[in-house]
Amino acid sequence: MSAKDLTPPPGARADWTIDQGWAAYTEAEHQVWITLYERQTALLPGRACDPFLKGLDALDLHRSGIPDFARINEELKRLTGWTVVAVPGLVPDAVFFEHLANRRFPAGQFIRRPEQLDYLQEPDIFHDVFGHVPMLTDPTFADYMQAYGEGGLRALDLGRLHNLARLYWYTVEFGLLDTPQGLRIYGAGIVSSHAESIFALDDPSPNRLGFELERVMRTPYRIDDFQQVYFVIPSLQALLDATLADFGALYRRLEGLDDIPIAAITPADPVFTRGTQAYAQAGGRTRAA
Ligand code: HBI
Numbered sequence: 001m002s003a004k005d006l007t008p009p010p011g012a013r014a015d016w017t018i019d020q021g022w023a024a025y026t027e028a029e030h031q032v033w034i035t036l037y038e039r040q041t042a043l044l045p046g047r048a049c050d051p052f053l054k055g056l057d058a059l060d061l062h063r064s065g066i067p068d069f070a071r072i073n074e075e076l077k078r079l080t081g082w083t084v085v086a087v088p089g090l091v092p093d094a095v096f097f098e099h100l101a102n103r104r105f106p107a108g109q110f111i112r113r114p115e116q117l118d119y120l121q122e123p124d125i126f127h128d129v130f131g132h133v134p135m136l137t138d139p140t141f142a143d144y145m146q147a148y149g150e151g152g153l154r155a156l157d158l159g160r161l162h163n164l165a166r167l168y169w170y171t172v173e174f175g176l177l178d179t180p181q182g183l184r185i186y187g188a189g190i191v192s193s194h195a196e197s198i199f200a201l202d203d204p205s206p207n208r209l210g211f212e213l214e215r216v217m218r219t220p221y222r223i224d225d226f227q228q229v230y231f232v233i234p235s236l237q238a239l240l241d242a243t244l245a246d247f248g249a250l251y252r253r254l255e256g257l258d259d260i261p262i263a264a265i266t267p268a269d270p271v272f273t274r275g276t277q278a279y280a281q282a283g284g285r286t287r288a289a
């Protein structure tokens, strides 16, 4: 499917949604969810931020298997007006932003196979529902995600999607939150990964830098391995406030600015961790045992 091809796959509706078909999940598929869920919930207290842990409880993403969207949507809609809709997998950017702008979160309907427990390229239902949906129960983050969707539709028109995708990547997917008890995870890509939930907080390798909107938009990211830099926000409100910036002026400034090398620390960066980059220099996942 080319990025521009907005024609939905066979069986999908015009907005690329499909029925979740919860009754059709097999025992083996439910067991994959249970294995992943129990592994993460044993690890995350003291690592995931409070809004995430509260959302997990509120939605009762229960241990007995893959959640039924119809059930979790009742509570989610009541809390912040968001609903989860099933899609076959990655959808075109324009379709993705349109859903977010209308408080619909597109979640993959499929779940990874048992031999893919630790890593898969395309977001499956565990990455999307366990990783992303609990944060949507927080009113401030719920507002941020809708603002992001609206910003995405504008960025598409202005040809600045790659800058906005970096904002998504370093916040929604791999963001860290500063708290009086220390750094905590809110990014879905981290919180749904056992290894990265440890690496992102404990490993001396990555840089951990204070979030600044323009700086993040100039920073490339990795899609195939742990991040070499994580950005830290002081609060979810600060993240929401960042979306109030005049993105038109920001995009015009970005036109004259180079990307910042992924492992670099600039003089303006607030530094939480000056990383060793040892993991990336050792070849990262491709070499991880
Ligand atoms: N589609 N289903 C789905 N889930 C995503 O997270 C997603 C997507 N399409 C595009 C996309 N993410 C990224 O390009 C965003 O940065 C737009």
Ligand code: FE
Residues within 6 Å of the ligand: 123, 127, 128, 132, 173, 188, 189
């Ligand atoms: Fe994601």
